[in-house]
Amino acid sequence: MTTHTTATPAPAPATETAAAGTPRPRLNLAKTAPKVFRALVGFDAAAREGLDPSLVELIQVRASHLNHCAYCLHMHTNDARKAGESEDRLHMTAVWREARHFFTPTEQAALALTDAVTRIAGGGVPDTVYAEAAAHFDDQELGHVLALILTINTWNRVALATGKVAGTDERVG
Numbered sequence: 001m002t003t004h005t006t007a008t009p010a011p012a013p014a015t016e017t018a019a020a021g022t023p024r025p026r027l028n029l030a031k032t033a034p035k036v037f038r039a040l041v042g043f044d045a046a047a048r049e050g051l052d053p054s055l056v057e058l059i060q061v062r063a064s065h066l067n068h069c070a071y072c073l074h075m076h077t078n079d080a081r082k083a084g085e086s087e088d089r090l091h092m093t094a095v096w097r098e099a100r101h102f103f104t105p106t107e108q109a110a111l112a113l114t115d116a117v118t119r120i121a122g123g124g125v126p127d128t129v130y131a132e133a134a135a136h137f138d139d140q141e142l143g144h145v146l147a148l149i150l151t152i153n154t155w156n157r158v159a160l161a162t163g164k165v166a167g168t169d170e171r172v173g
Helices: 034-048 053-066 070-082 087-102 105-118 127-136 139-161
Strands: none
Touching: 034 139, 053 070, 053 087, 053 105, 053 139, 070 087, 070 139, 087 105, 105 127, 105 139, 127 139
16 A cells, blocks of 8 residues: 655755854745835736636746746646646646647747747747747737746746745735
8 A cells, every 4th residue: 555645845945154054044025025026916917917817827837847946837737727727738738849739829839939938048039939929819919928928937036046945835815
């Protein structure tokens, strides 16, 4: 008989060591820079306006995979399930190019744009990727998709820089 145990999340890594040799905890951006944090929340809310909730979560899951952000990946896979997303599609998001039949052409275009923007240091967003996305979204939708990709990349960096631990969704409300 196999028993399953639930692992306790590891403590967040420390940014530096205090004078006494005690690790200094990472800051909480919402508390230390509330105006900045609220602006980011507002940007995120505006970005998702008018977009299909399933597409929103697929984009956020994909970027979180690419950025190795366990905190956001855990949060957004749970949000996607609550929005009715299937386990198969969630699992295939990491390898969507090899499992295109799980995704519509519009979703594939959004995932390709997510990949290109997230990996922008690799040479920018190729014209072909942008053109494919533009073929599936009108200008307003494309602007929102792009803004959503920018916000999830920012959230990933906030979570990674501040040592957020997967499984500890700290959102309020």
